Amino acid sequence: MKALILDAPRALRLDEVPDPVATGNTVLVRVHAAGVSESDVWGYQNPTADPVDVLGQEIAGTVVGGDMDGVRVVVNPMVTCGECAACLSGRTNLCTERRMMASLPQSSGLAEFVAVPRSNILELPSDVPFPTACLIEPLARGWHVSRMSRRAFPRGRVGLVIGTCAVGLGAKLALQAQGIENVTCVEDNAEVTAEYDIIIDVVSSDASRALASGCVAAGGVIGLAGLASGAGGLDLGRLSAREVTVMCTTAYTSQDFHDTAQAVFDGRLGPLDWVDVRPLADGPAVFEELAAGRASVPRVVLTPSVA
Numbered sequence: 001m002k003a004l005i006l007d008a009p010r011a012l013r014l015d016e017v018p019d020p021v022a023t024g025n026t027v028l029v030r031v032h033a034a035g036v037s038e039s040d041v042w043g044y045q046n047p048t049a050d051p052v053d054v055l056g057q058e059i060a061g062t063v064v065g066g067d068m069d070g071v072r073v074v075v076n077p078m079v080t081c082g083e084c085a086a087c088l089s090g091r092t093n094l095c096t097e098r099r100m101m102a103s104l105p106q107s108s109g110l111a112e113f114v115a116v117p118r119s120n121i122l123e124l125p126s127d128v129p130f131p132t133a134c135l136i137e138p139l140a141r142g143w144h145v146s147r148m149s150r151r152a153f154p155r156g157r158v159g160l161v162i163g164t165c166a167v168g169l170g171a172k173l174a175l176q177a178q179g180i181e182n183v184t185c186v187e188d189n190a191e192v193t194a195e196y197d198i199i200i201d202v203v204s205s206d207a208s209r210a211l212a213s214g215c216v217a218a219g220g221v222i223g224l225a226g227l228a229s230g231a232g233g234l235d236l237g238r239l240s241a242r243e244v245t246v247m248c249t250t251a252y253t254s255q256d257f258h259d260t261a262q263a264v265f266d267g268r269l270g271p272l273d274w275v276d277v278r279p280l281a282d283g284p285a286v287f288e289e290l291a292a293g294r295a296s297v298p299r300v301v302l303t304p305s306v307a
Contacts, residue, residue: 002304003111004283006055009045010291012284020115028064029073029116033130033277034109036300037138038165039100041290056109057100058301060124060133064113072124074133075109075116076140076257077101082119093144093251110283112304122258125265131277131301132264135166138299139269140260141225142170142202144252149198149223150178152245156197156221159183162190162211163202166274166299167225171200173269174260186211195220202226209233218242226250280304 003017022028035058043055057077062070080087080095087095101108101116108114124133150156159180161172164187172185175198186192188201188208195217201208202225210233212222219242227250239246252260263269276297278286286300 001112002280003108004055004280004302006044006047009047010288012044012287014281014283017111020113022065022115025118026115027066027068027118027121029059029061029075029114029121030064031059031109031112031114031304032061033134033301033303034059034280035131035134035138035166036110036283036286036290036302038167040110041287044287045291056111056302058134058137059101059109059114059116060130061114063121072126072130073121074124074136074261075101075114076120076122076254077109077137078251078254078257079117079120080254090253090255092254093249093256098251110280110302112280122261128265131275131303132272134301135170135272135275135299136257136261136264138166139170139173139264140252140257141167142172142200143174143260143263144256145200145202145223145225145247145249146171146174146178146198147256148247148249149200149221150175150180152247153198153219153221156180157182158194158196158217159198159200160192160196160212160215161185161200161202162188162208164298165202168200168202169274169298170260170269171202171223171225174263175200177263177268197221199223200225204228206230206232210235213238216242216244219244221245221247224248274298276300278302 034056040055059075080092081097159175188203199212200223213235
Protein backbone atom coordinates (compact mmCIF):
# COMPACT_ATOMS: atom_id res chain seq x y z
CA MET A 1 0.00 0.00 0.00
CA LYS A 2 0.99 3.64 -0.30
CA ALA A 3 1.77 5.64 2.82
CA LEU A 4 3.43 8.89 3.82
CA ILE A 5 6.78 8.05 5.39
CA LEU A 6 8.70 10.38 7.68
CA ASP A 7 12.44 9.79 7.23
CA ALA A 8 13.81 12.82 9.09
CA PRO A 9 12.65 16.26 10.22
CA ARG A 10 10.56 17.79 7.42
CA ALA A 11 11.44 14.88 5.11
CA LEU A 12 8.17 13.23 4.10
CA ARG A 13 7.65 10.98 1.10
CA LEU A 14 4.88 8.89 -0.41
CA ASP A 15 6.07 5.32 -0.85
CA GLU A 16 5.04 1.67 -0.85
CA VAL A 17 5.01 -0.18 2.47
CA PRO A 18 3.67 -3.63 3.42
CA ASP A 19 -0.07 -3.89 3.90
CA PRO A 20 -1.14 -4.12 7.56
CA VAL A 21 -2.71 -7.35 8.74
CA ALA A 22 -5.67 -7.61 11.10
CA THR A 23 -5.00 -10.08 13.90
CA GLY A 24 -6.64 -10.87 17.23
CA ASN A 25 -8.96 -8.06 18.28
CA THR A 26 -8.10 -5.75 15.37
CA VAL A 27 -9.88 -5.04 12.10
CA LEU A 28 -8.52 -3.78 8.81
CA VAL A 29 -9.81 -0.38 7.73
CA ARG A 30 -9.48 1.06 4.25
CA VAL A 31 -8.73 4.75 4.83
CA HIS A 32 -10.96 7.12 2.89
CA ALA A 33 -9.92 10.27 4.74
CA ALA A 34 -7.33 11.23 7.37
CA GLY A 35 -6.94 14.63 9.01
CA VAL A 36 -3.56 16.27 9.54
CA SER A 37 -3.48 17.27 13.20
CA GLU A 38 -1.34 19.79 15.05
CA SER A 39 0.56 16.90 16.67
CA ASP A 40 1.24 15.46 13.20
CA VAL A 41 2.79 18.76 12.13
CA TRP A 42 4.82 18.89 15.36
CA GLY A 43 6.05 15.33 14.76
CA TYR A 44 6.90 16.25 11.16
CA GLN A 45 9.25 18.93 12.46
CA ASN A 46 10.44 17.17 15.63
CA PRO A 47 10.58 13.41 15.15
CA THR A 48 11.72 11.44 18.19
CA ALA A 49 14.77 9.20 18.31
CA ASP A 50 12.40 6.38 17.36
CA PRO A 51 10.10 8.30 15.01
CA VAL A 52 6.62 7.32 13.98
CA ASP A 53 7.14 6.27 10.37
CA VAL A 54 3.56 7.01 9.32
CA LEU A 55 1.63 9.88 10.84
CA GLY A 56 -2.11 10.40 11.18
CA GLN A 57 -4.68 9.81 13.92
CA GLU A 58 -7.91 11.36 12.58
CA ILE A 59 -9.21 8.45 10.50
CA ALA A 60 -12.41 7.48 8.71
CA GLY A 61 -12.97 4.65 6.24
CA THR A 62 -14.55 1.25 5.67
CA VAL A 63 -13.86 -2.10 7.29
CA VAL A 64 -12.32 -4.74 5.04
CA GLY A 65 -13.21 -8.38 5.68
CA GLY A 66 -14.91 -10.17 8.56
CA ASP A 67 -18.44 -9.68 9.80
CA MET A 68 -18.21 -5.88 9.40
CA ASP A 69 -16.94 -5.91 5.81
CA GLY A 70 -17.91 -2.68 4.07
CA VAL A 71 -19.18 -0.90 7.20
CA ARG A 72 -18.36 2.82 7.26
CA VAL A 73 -16.49 3.76 10.45
CA VAL A 74 -14.73 6.56 12.24
CA VAL A 75 -11.77 5.64 14.45
CA ASN A 76 -11.13 6.74 18.02
CA PRO A 77 -7.30 6.76 17.97
CA MET A 78 -6.88 6.76 21.75
CA VAL A 79 -5.95 3.28 22.96
CA THR A 80 -6.25 2.50 26.68
CA CYS A 81 -5.77 -0.61 28.81
CA GLY A 82 -9.46 -0.94 29.73
CA GLU A 83 -8.54 -2.52 33.08
CA CYS A 84 -7.12 0.17 35.39
CA ALA A 85 -9.17 2.16 37.91
CA ALA A 86 -9.31 5.15 35.59
CA CYS A 87 -10.63 3.09 32.66
CA LEU A 88 -13.16 1.20 34.79
CA SER A 89 -14.53 4.51 36.15
CA GLY A 90 -14.93 5.97 32.66
CA ARG A 91 -11.96 8.33 32.96
CA THR A 92 -10.10 6.69 30.11
CA ASN A 93 -8.20 9.92 29.43
CA LEU A 94 -6.30 9.29 32.68
CA CYS A 95 -5.19 5.75 31.85
CA THR A 96 -1.48 5.46 32.53
CA GLU A 97 -1.16 3.14 29.52
CA ARG A 98 -2.94 5.61 27.23
CA ARG A 99 -1.37 6.09 23.82
CA MET A 100 -2.39 7.22 20.37
CA MET A 101 -2.73 4.65 17.60
CA ALA A 102 -0.22 6.50 15.44
CA SER A 103 2.43 5.24 17.87
CA LEU A 104 1.46 1.61 17.20
CA PRO A 105 2.64 -0.58 14.29
CA GLN A 106 0.33 -0.55 11.23
CA SER A 107 -2.09 1.90 12.86
CA SER A 108 -1.18 5.32 11.47
CA GLY A 109 -3.75 6.95 9.25
CA LEU A 110 -1.86 8.66 6.43
CA ALA A 111 -1.88 5.46 4.44
CA GLU A 112 -4.28 3.38 2.37
CA PHE A 113 -5.02 0.87 5.16
CA VAL A 114 -4.69 0.70 8.95
CA ALA A 115 -5.09 -2.09 11.49
CA VAL A 116 -7.43 -0.82 14.21
CA PRO A 117 -8.56 -2.25 17.57
CA ARG A 118 -12.16 -3.32 17.07
CA SER A 119 -13.17 -1.51 20.26
CA ASN A 120 -11.93 1.78 18.77
CA ILE A 121 -14.25 1.96 15.76
CA LEU A 122 -17.66 3.60 15.66
CA GLU A 123 -20.13 3.03 12.84
CA LEU A 124 -20.60 6.06 10.64
CA PRO A 125 -24.03 7.00 9.24
CA SER A 126 -24.27 7.03 5.45
CA ASP A 127 -25.04 10.75 5.34
CA VAL A 128 -21.85 11.81 7.17
CA PRO A 129 -18.97 12.34 4.70
CA PHE A 130 -15.62 10.75 5.54
CA PRO A 131 -13.77 14.12 5.71
CA THR A 132 -16.36 15.41 8.20
CA ALA A 133 -15.95 12.27 10.32
CA CYS A 134 -12.22 13.01 10.60
CA LEU A 135 -13.13 16.10 12.61
CA ILE A 136 -14.66 14.06 15.42
CA GLU A 137 -11.27 13.48 17.10
CA PRO A 138 -10.23 17.15 17.38
CA LEU A 139 -13.83 18.10 18.17
CA ALA A 140 -13.77 15.58 21.03
CA ARG A 141 -10.79 17.39 22.54
CA GLY A 142 -12.75 20.62 22.48
CA TRP A 143 -15.83 18.81 23.81
CA HIS A 144 -13.92 17.43 26.80
CA VAL A 145 -12.30 20.68 27.92
CA SER A 146 -15.63 22.48 27.45
CA ARG A 147 -17.48 19.88 29.51
CA MET A 148 -14.94 19.97 32.31
CA SER A 149 -14.88 23.78 32.34
CA ARG A 150 -18.67 23.97 32.49
CA ARG A 151 -18.71 21.44 35.31
CA ALA A 152 -16.36 23.70 37.28
CA PHE A 153 -18.61 26.74 36.72
CA PRO A 154 -22.12 25.60 35.71
CA ARG A 155 -23.51 29.14 36.11
CA GLY A 156 -21.18 30.47 33.42
CA ARG A 157 -23.01 32.13 30.51
CA VAL A 158 -20.32 33.88 28.45
CA GLY A 159 -17.35 32.05 26.93
CA LEU A 160 -14.09 32.88 25.19
CA VAL A 161 -11.97 30.41 23.21
CA ILE A 162 -8.36 31.34 22.47
CA GLY A 163 -7.21 29.59 19.30
CA THR A 164 -8.95 29.14 15.94
CA CYS A 165 -7.52 25.73 15.03
CA ALA A 166 -9.79 22.68 14.76
CA VAL A 167 -9.62 22.04 18.52
CA GLY A 168 -10.45 25.69 19.24
CA LEU A 169 -13.43 25.69 16.90
CA GLY A 170 -14.45 22.39 18.45
CA ALA A 171 -14.37 23.99 21.91
CA LYS A 172 -16.51 26.87 20.70
CA LEU A 173 -19.07 24.55 19.08
CA ALA A 174 -19.05 22.30 22.15
CA LEU A 175 -19.70 25.19 24.54
CA GLN A 176 -22.60 26.28 22.37
CA ALA A 177 -23.99 22.75 22.12
CA GLN A 178 -23.68 22.43 25.90
CA GLY A 179 -25.74 25.54 26.58
CA ILE A 180 -23.45 28.58 26.35
CA GLU A 181 -24.66 30.47 23.30
CA ASN A 182 -22.48 33.57 23.69
CA VAL A 183 -18.99 32.33 22.74
CA THR A 184 -16.22 34.36 21.10
CA CYS A 185 -13.20 32.77 19.39
CA VAL A 186 -9.95 34.75 19.01
CA GLU A 187 -6.22 34.30 18.45
CA ASP A 188 -3.74 34.82 21.28
CA ASN A 189 -2.71 38.27 20.00
CA ALA A 190 -6.25 39.68 20.14
CA GLU A 191 -7.13 42.75 22.17
CA VAL A 192 -9.95 41.76 24.51
CA THR A 193 -11.56 44.17 26.95
CA ALA A 194 -14.65 42.22 28.07
CA GLU A 195 -14.67 39.62 30.85
CA TYR A 196 -15.73 36.01 30.35
CA ASP A 197 -17.05 33.35 32.73
CA ILE A 198 -15.36 30.46 30.93
CA ILE A 199 -12.16 30.79 28.93
CA ILE A 200 -10.68 27.88 27.00
CA ASP A 201 -7.09 28.24 25.81
CA VAL A 202 -6.00 25.73 23.16
CA VAL A 203 -2.89 27.68 22.09
CA SER A 204 -0.82 27.11 25.25
CA SER A 205 1.47 30.10 24.76
CA ASP A 206 2.63 32.79 27.18
CA ALA A 207 0.48 35.27 25.27
CA SER A 208 -2.65 33.10 25.39
CA ARG A 209 -2.29 32.46 29.12
CA ALA A 210 -1.77 36.18 29.76
CA LEU A 211 -4.88 36.97 27.72
CA ALA A 212 -6.90 34.40 29.65
CA SER A 213 -5.63 35.73 33.00
CA GLY A 214 -6.53 39.29 32.09
CA CYS A 215 -10.12 38.77 30.96
CA VAL A 216 -11.51 35.98 33.13
CA ALA A 217 -14.42 37.04 35.31
CA ALA A 218 -14.38 36.71 39.10
CA GLY A 219 -15.19 33.13 40.07
CA GLY A 220 -14.65 32.02 36.48
CA VAL A 221 -12.77 29.13 34.89
CA ILE A 222 -9.76 28.91 32.60
CA GLY A 223 -9.51 25.59 30.77
CA LEU A 224 -6.01 24.94 29.43
CA ALA A 225 -6.13 22.31 26.70
CA GLY A 226 -3.08 20.69 25.16
CA LEU A 227 0.53 20.04 26.03
CA ALA A 228 2.61 23.03 27.07
CA SER A 229 5.94 23.70 28.73
CA GLY A 230 5.91 26.01 31.72
CA ALA A 231 3.14 28.32 32.87
CA GLY A 232 4.35 31.66 31.54
CA GLY A 233 1.67 34.30 31.23
CA LEU A 234 -0.53 33.11 34.06
CA ASP A 235 -1.17 35.97 36.51
CA LEU A 236 -1.51 33.88 39.64
CA GLY A 237 -1.99 36.92 41.87
CA ARG A 238 -5.01 38.11 39.88
CA LEU A 239 -6.39 34.59 39.55
CA SER A 240 -6.09 34.02 43.29
CA ALA A 241 -7.71 37.35 44.14
CA ARG A 242 -10.63 36.57 41.82
CA GLU A 243 -10.89 32.93 42.93
CA VAL A 244 -10.49 31.58 39.41
CA THR A 245 -10.39 27.84 38.75
CA VAL A 246 -7.63 26.70 36.38
CA MET A 247 -8.35 23.32 34.78
CA CYS A 248 -5.71 21.53 32.67
CA THR A 249 -6.31 18.68 30.22
CA THR A 250 -4.92 17.26 27.02
CA ALA A 251 -7.20 14.40 26.01
CA TYR A 252 -10.80 13.17 26.12
CA THR A 253 -12.68 10.14 27.39
CA SER A 254 -14.18 7.40 25.25
CA GLN A 255 -17.60 8.76 26.21
CA ASP A 256 -16.56 12.23 25.06
CA PHE A 257 -15.64 10.76 21.68
CA HIS A 258 -19.01 9.01 21.39
CA ASP A 259 -20.93 12.08 22.57
CA THR A 260 -19.08 14.28 20.08
CA ALA A 261 -19.73 11.79 17.28
CA GLN A 262 -23.44 11.75 18.10
CA ALA A 263 -23.52 15.55 18.10
CA VAL A 264 -21.93 15.50 14.64
CA PHE A 265 -24.37 12.84 13.41
CA ASP A 266 -27.31 14.88 14.72
CA GLY A 267 -26.06 18.10 13.12
CA ARG A 268 -25.79 19.87 16.49
CA LEU A 269 -22.30 21.19 15.70
CA GLY A 270 -23.27 22.90 12.47
CA PRO A 271 -22.11 22.26 8.88
CA LEU A 272 -18.42 21.63 9.76
CA ASP A 273 -17.46 22.94 6.33
CA TRP A 274 -14.04 24.31 7.32
CA VAL A 275 -12.06 21.43 5.76
CA ASP A 276 -9.65 21.42 2.82
CA VAL A 277 -9.71 17.96 1.18
CA ARG A 278 -6.51 17.05 -0.69
CA PRO A 279 -5.13 13.79 -2.16
CA LEU A 280 -2.63 11.79 -0.12
CA ALA A 281 0.00 12.49 -2.78
CA ASP A 282 -0.12 16.17 -1.77
CA GLY A 283 0.94 15.20 1.76
CA PRO A 284 4.54 16.49 1.64
CA ALA A 285 3.40 19.86 0.30
CA VAL A 286 0.54 20.05 2.81
CA PHE A 287 2.83 19.38 5.78
CA GLU A 288 5.28 22.02 4.60
CA GLU A 289 2.47 24.55 4.22
CA LEU A 290 1.16 23.80 7.70
CA ALA A 291 4.64 23.90 9.27
CA ALA A 292 5.15 27.31 7.68
CA GLY A 293 1.84 28.56 9.10
CA ARG A 294 0.18 28.88 5.70
CA ALA A 295 -3.02 26.96 6.53
CA SER A 296 -6.06 28.43 4.79
CA VAL A 297 -8.58 26.44 6.89
CA PRO A 298 -8.53 24.90 10.39
CA ARG A 299 -8.11 21.34 9.11
CA VAL A 300 -6.62 19.68 6.02
CA VAL A 301 -7.84 16.15 5.27
CA LEU A 302 -5.92 13.81 2.98
CA THR A 303 -7.67 11.14 0.91
CA PRO A 304 -5.83 8.06 -0.39
CA SER A 305 -6.83 7.26 -3.97
CA VAL A 306 -8.07 3.71 -3.42
CA ALA A 307 -10.92 1.87 -5.10
